[in-house]
Amino acid sequence: MSETTKFLLSEDQMPKDWYNIAADLPVPPPAPLHPATQQPIGPADLAPLFPMALIEQEVSTERRIEIPEPVREVLRLWRPSPLIRARRLEKALGTPAKIYFKYEGVSPAGSHKPNSAVPQAWYNGQAGVKKLATETGAGQWGSSLAFAGSLFGLDITIYQVRVSYDQKPYRRALMETYGARCVASPSNETQSGRAVLAQNPNHLGSLGIAISEAVEVAALNEDTKYALGSVLNHVLLHQTIIGEEAMLQLEMAGDDPDVVIGCTGGGSNFAGIAFPFIGMQLRGGASVKQRRIIAVEPAACPSLTRGKYAYDFGDTAHLTPLVKMHTLGSTFTPAGFHAGGLRYHGMAPLVSHVKELGLIEARAYHQTACFEAGVMFARAEGIVPAPEANHAVRCAIDEALRCKAEDRAKTILFNLSGHGHFDMAAYQNYLSGGLVDQDYDEGELAMALSGLPNVG
Amino acid sequence: MSETTKFLLSEDQMPKDWYNIAADLPVPPPAPLHPATQQPIGPADLAPLFPMALIEQEVSTERRIEIPEPVREVLRLWRPSPLIRARRLEKALGTPAKIYFKYEGVSPAGSHKPNSAVPQAWYNGQAGVKKLATETGAGQWGSSLAFAGSLFGLDITIYQVRVSYDQKPYRRALMETYGARCVASPSNETQSGRAVLAQNPNHLGSLGIAISEAVEVAALNEDTKYALGSVLNHVLLHQTIIGEEAMLQLEMAGDDPDVVIGCTGGGSNFAGIAFPFIGMQLRGGASVKQRRIIAVEPAACPSLTRGKYAYDFGDTAHLTPLVKMHTLGSTFTPAGFHAGGLRYHGMAPLVSHVKELGLIEARAYHQTACFEAGVMFARAEGIVPAPEANHAVRCAIDEALRCKAEDRAKTILFNLSGHGHFDMAAYQNYLSGGLVDQDYDEGELAMALSGLPNVG
Known part of the structure; x- marks a missing residue:
């Protein structure tokens, strides 16, 4: 035996829906605030960055989401x-x-990252989005979004933390194999990146900087949205x-x-x-x-x-x-x-x-x-x-x-x-x-x- | 739907036995020959290299082997x-x-290589063998035998083709993570390796040379057998x-x-x-x-x-x-x-x-x-x-x-x-x-x- x-x-x-813990919390989590007004943000504040279906999930209190x-x-x-x-x-x-x-x-x-990369790419595709910008550190999230983008025909640009970009060329090769474009961050492609490089042209980068670059690109370009690999609801x-x-x-x-x-x-x-x-x-x-x-x-x-x-x-x-x-x-x-x-x-x-x-x-x-x-x-x-x-x-x-x-x-x-x-x-x-x-x-x-x- | x-x-x-095509061949394959006598080799000729259970599989004509x-x-x-x-x-x-x-x-x-590395390591362990020598090119077989050796407590030495050893340090790291010892081939550890190095100290190596080194070590050491990742029946x-x-x-x-x-x-x-x-x-x-x-x-x-x-x-x-x-x-x-x-x-x-x-x-x-x-x-x-x-x-x-x-x-x-x-x-x-x-x-x-x- x-x-x-x-x-x-x-x-x-395989489960047919996701579980949303917000439905069961005894106390709701503190609301995200607008940095200028310090007032709770609404869906409209997030609309430049994410398609509405994902914003709805971000604030949903439904227990099960299909x-x-x-x-x-x-x-x-x-x-x-x-x-x-x-x-x-x-x-x-x-x-x-x-x-x-x-x-x-x-x-x-x-890794687990494609579990979110696939729905994020799909919801963006459904909303008519053609391009996604994101950041990656070691490259796990970047390669996952690159994979998901290849399946749904989305252009993916990935701001990869400079030190990883240089030290981990194989993760980058994986992203490129899936058809994504990889940019070392801080880069000259964004104002956030240029500001950092102006202070230190050899800056090794950080996730925080790479996020700034990807968010900026999404905020400034009508056809581009932003995707994040963790943190968000x-x-x-x-x-x-x-x-x-x-x-x-x-x-x-x-x-x-x-x-x-x-x-x-x-x-x-x-x-x-x-x-x-x-x-x-x-x-x-x-x-x-x-x-x-x-x-x-x-x-x-x-x-x-x-x-x-x-x-x-x-x-x-x-x-x-x-x-x-x-x-x-x-x-x-x-x-x-x-x-x-x-x-x-x-x-x-x-x-x-x-x-x-x-x-x-x-x-x-x-x-x-x-x-x-x-x-x-x-x-x-x-x-x-x-x-x-x-x-x-x-x-x-x-x-x-x-x-x-x-x-x-x-x-x-x-x-x-x-x-x-x-x-x-x-x-x-x-x-x-x-x-x-x-x-x-x-x-x-x-x-x-x-x-x-x-x-x- | x-x-x-x-x-x-x-x-x-999962299948409980392996399928042996030798049982169904209309004509048996030509026998392996001893290089000196050009006569068919017998189990005794292979005994310095392999445990008897594997030699029996090598020559078996039973259709199913448990x-x-x-x-x-x-x-x-x-x-x-x-x-x-x-x-x-x-x-x-x-x-x-x-x-x-x-x-x-x-x-x-x-890769598929552990399918054979695991039984090879196990049969050797059952026969009281403590050490295995093998060769590897890109490292797929070497890492598989290293993995199998770690499970059954065998010392594994791997002669890795020099060019791979230098160019693919991550495969080597995988072998070492499993506890194996990796040697760049041609090496100074064997007569075969030294002969090659004497002619060309910067030789990039080849599978043929690495096999020679591993076979030599197994043939000369009572406590060491040889394992091959392909070719053999x-x-x-x-x-x-x-x-x-x-x-x-x-x-x-x-x-x-x-x-x-x-x-x-x-x-x-x-x-x-x-x-x-x-x-x-x-x-x-x-x-x-x-x-x-x-x-x-x-x-x-x-x-x-x-x-x-x-x-x-x-x-x-x-x-x-x-x-x-x-x-x-x-x-x-x-x-x-x-x-x-x-x-x-x-x-x-x-x-x-x-x-x-x-x-x-x-x-x-x-x-x-x-x-x-x-x-x-x-x-x-x-x-x-x-x-x-x-x-x-x-x-x-x-x-x-x-x-x-x-x-x-x-x-x-x-x-x-x-x-x-x-x-x-x-x-x-x-x-x-x-x-x-x-x-x-x-x-x-x-x-x-x-x-x-x-x-x-």
């Missing part, structure tokens, strides 16, 4: 993604805990398909997690796995199992654990609305650690909100500990996780070891948000002993926080 | 692999043909799980292929998809559907289409037995095109044999045409194929376009042997217009063929 390793759903079992069939048709290229029981890792750890992971690395771009909404599938798969496995874990940068993959479980708790109250939900972030960019919960800008040039979130300040520049997807000064407002409500825990790890966990995972389960996902792996292993120490057979679920095949230089760095644990600079953090906008 | 995209098997439906449960347990980490209907590609081509592909890129190493046997699964999945789809396509270097992924179908034809005779089975190779290394069917060595230093195969001569050095996994002077004896029996067709393509097909495939289906797999994609597209021209709705099946995430430099080269179609040199080929051993 063989024990099942992978819990697979048929295409028919996934359009043309979007489902594309998602079926790789979804439902597998839920895998990490039996070999359990044995290697000698833990009584059961460890499950949801594996999002099976997508064409190798509608992006988190699209990612809930991860947790919705995981629930069905855990049911197949006859199991129910005690702990749910995801890594957090902007917050989308974490929300994807966590929000459906949080929603179940919110709706069921004391009658349902109370789970621990853990968001894991890099110690060098610790917005949830060290940031201030305050109104801040999402970008450097201050072109975005003000949103209330855990932030390190929009001028904070994280150290150049390897998990590029987690190098963002802020946090998704919805993730920050559930943190404030006490619905989730947050934890920060240094990168050496994360790579150690990633290598242990690879040698047990075969899959080499992306540096971002290693944060979740580290936490899952620590929880499993705690179960061992306490002799408690808990069930742990984590999201393995992507594979590390594009990140082998980082592993090389770790294996050669060259990896350094970076911390944020207390003085720089204090300075960045002191520059927060003065809002109510 | 949505149309199914992926045809998935449950873990229980897959040991511990091997199945590991294969279940990613198998059964999906069979996918390329509906978007069909639409993009405007063809009446149906195109299915078996996707082997879902394995931890990203037992390797092809292990890959038949691809075709066996595909047959079950096509049955689910209610379809039956008219054309079956695989790319060929050493021949293992091609045999994996093709042999089960050839076996069905051999057993059923005229009563079963006669399919076209097409092996696709690089025009710059065209063993099946331009080589001589003759006895030759598998390596440069002539340490291997003589096998009858389509060969370009063991001193032939293929041009440095991107499909490194197809840069081998010979061909699997069993693939050569079925070619001689008229059971398969062979076709050669230049690399630019293959990358053009790969980019078209990526933009339609999302998956970026490995440069090797692009040869199969090109052929499938050409067959589909022929169906369009002739208005015939044929069913095409091809094996997508691996993803291209480690090969984005090659795509970059193609996209930038820098890719050159290389041909073999007629003079060099004639010279290499003139050096073939003089065997009855």
Whole structure:
């Protein structure tokens, strides 16, 4: 008798709608504000950037939002993604805990990002939009939007953080293979970019700057809209398909997690796995199992654990609305650690909100500990996780070891948000002993926080 | 009503045995010969290199050979692999043909190679072997054996062709992440390597040289055996799980292929998809559907289409037995095109044999045409194929376009042997217009063929 390793759903079992946590929150999240008026923004303020269907999702309080069939048709290229029981890792750890992971690395771009790139591209296409501008750090989001754009015939321009553009040419090649145009940011193509270059022609760039460039292009060009890979409500909404599938798969496995874990940068993959479980708790109250939900972030960019919960800008040039979130300040520049997807000064407002409500825990790890966990995972389960996902792996292993120490057979679920095949230089760095644990600079953090906008 | 995209098997439906084409061949393939005596070799001659269980598989004529449960347990980490209907590609081509592909890129190493690496590592472990030596070109086989070694606690040493070792550090990082040791070949660790370096200290290496180094280490060290990633009968046997699964999945789809396509270097992924179908034809005779089975190779290394069917060595230093195969001569050095996994002077004896029996067709393509097909495939289906797999994609597209021209709705099946995430430099080269179609040199080929051993 063989024990099942992978819990697979048929295409028919793929969720037909997304789960919107806004429907179940006991307190609504603070509204985004217009930076000039400091008044709540309305749909019209967002219309230059997004098509109306996505704006409606951004503000919706409907619990379930239908996934359009043309979007489902594309998602079926790789979804439902597998839920895998990490039996070999359990044995290697000698833990009584059961460890499950949801594996999002099976997508064409190798991460969870296409879950939102595909609907964003489709809704824009439906609205007659021909061009999308976006930013990317390590390139996971950029390659996902490039992929989605190729399917729906959209022109995609991607402002890629200069340091990644130079250091990770293979991610760029992936974007170009899908037909997208990649521009090193800061660039000469925008006023935001030129302003930065005027001060420092060799600026390495940042996500905040790249966002400014993409937003500016969308705001100034009638035929161009903007797409963001995390942070916004509608992006988190699209990612809930991860947790919705995981629930069905855990049911197949006859199991129910005690702990749910995801890594957090902007917050989308974490929300994807966590929000459906949080929603179940919110709706069921004391009658349902109370789970621990853990968001894991890099110690060098610790917005949830060290940031201030305050109104801040999402970008450097201050072109975005003000949103209330855990932030390190929009001028904070994280150290150049390897998990590029987690190098963002802020946090998704919805993730920050559930943190404030006490619905989730947050934890920060240094990168050496994360790579150690990633290598242990690879040698047990075969899959080499992306540096971002290693944060979740580290936490899952620590929880499993705690179960061992306490002799408690808990069930742990984590999201393995992507594979590390594009990140082998980082592993090389770790294996050669060259990896350094970076911390944020207390003085720089204090300075960045002191520059927060003065809002109510 | 949505149309199914992926045809998935449950873990229980994964084949429990491998298919051995030797049981169904009308004529047995010519025996391997001992280079000194030119007499057929026996199991004892192979014993220094392989454990007895694999030697038995090498010479077996049993039709079905059971897959040991511990091997199945590991294969279940990613198998059964999906069979996918390329509906978007069909639409993009405007063809009446149906195109299915078996996707082997879902394995931890990203290709079909672990299908044989896992059983090879397991059988060696069962025989008490502690160390394995092997060679790798681009790194697909090396990373697969490194992965398998990590699961069964074997020390793995990989002689990686120098030019790949230098140009593809990320594949090396993957091997090291799994705990293997990687050595640039030619190396100073072996007599074969030192002999080459003495003539040319900057030699770029070749698969033939790397095989010599690994075989030498295994032959001289009691505790070390040798593992090969293609060519040998037992390797092809292990890959038949691809075709066996595909047959079950096509049955689910209610379809039956008219054309079956695989790319060929050493021949293992091609045999994996093709042999089960050839076996069905051999057993059923005229009563079963006669399919076209097409092996696709690089025009710059065209063993099946331009080589001589003759006895030759598998390596440069002539340490291997003589096998009858389509060969370009063991001193032939293929041009440095991107499909490194197809840069081998010979061909699997069993693939050569079925070619001689008229059971398969062979076709050669230049690399630019293959990358053009790969980019078209990526933009339609999302998956970026490995440069090797692009040869199969090109052929499938050409067959589909022929169906369009002739208005015939044929069913095409091809094996997508691996993803291209480690090969984005090659795509970059193609996209930038820098890719050159290389041909073999007629003079060099004639010279290499003139050096073939003089065997009855």
